[in-house]
Amino acid sequence: MNLVVIEPRKQRHCSECRRGPLVLHVVEFNAPVCLACADLAHLVYLPRGNAALTRRAREASALSAVVVRHNRRRTRYERQGILVEEAALVLAEAACLADAESRARRRVRDAARRAEHDVRTTAALTAEILRLFPHCPQERARVIAAHASVRGSGRVGRTAAGRALDESAVTAAVRAAVRHDDTEYDALLMAGVPRFRARERVAARIGAVLARWRGDTE
Known part of the structure; x- marks a missing residue:
């Protein structure tokens, strides 16, 4: 079970010692308590962003806590970092420095594998576009496929149906490309026309x- 420390958006004062405003606090009996009163003041803050360092610091620390902050737009608390013992952080930093070169080489290998996979995905999608639309210019088909299969984009080429080269998914990708590149659709949106009317x-x-x-028109 994780101890949770809150990074407040509003000014809070400790319910025990009355110090404040607090940068970080825990909640006990629905009231804020500063880290000193909660016996956590000896811990040091490690912000998120380095997964290996975070994992190693938590493993080496006998006591740790997760720091969260409320995201009002998403109406949820989101992790900001962790609190760990200073000695544990020192050990974790040393371990990360020791294998930094091997991790860098692994990142390069992983990037190369992802790039190779992306090339195959784009090539397969290009071929399927040309099968369904044999009169589409080849370069245009390649551009549509590359755009639809950008990693992390959430576009059709990255969906399960797109990866399976489902005909409806591939057609949807081509239709979307034509909508944006061959019609006044984008200009209509910029002019304030509602999306469904523009379509x-x-x-x-x-x-x-x-x-x-x-080839239906021939």
Whole structure:
């Protein structure tokens, strides 16, 4: 079970010693308590961002706590870092420095594997676009595939259906590209036209382009 320390957004004062405003506090019996009164003042703060250092520091620390802050937009508490014993942090930093070179080499290898996989994904998606739309210019098909399969984008090419080259998913990617690049859709949105009305106004133009690329108009 993790001890939780809060980084408050509003000014808080300790319910025991009355010191404040507090930078960090715990909650006991629904009231804020400073780290000194909570017997946590000897811990040092390690912000998030270095997963290896955080893991090693927590493993080496007999006592630790998770620091969270409330995100009002998402209405939830989010991790900001941890509190650990200073000696544990020193050990963790030394361990990370000792294997920094090997971790750097591993990151390079992982990046190369991801890049190779991305190339294969884009090539497969390009081939499927050209199968479904044989009159689509090859370079255009490649650009659409590359855009749709950007890692971490959440676009069609990164969905399960897109990776499986599902026909409806591939067609959706092509339709989206045509909507943005071959119609006035973006200009309509910038002019304040609601999205569903803008889509209605460009639907015929999109249909004509897709029909031409499929060869339906010949």
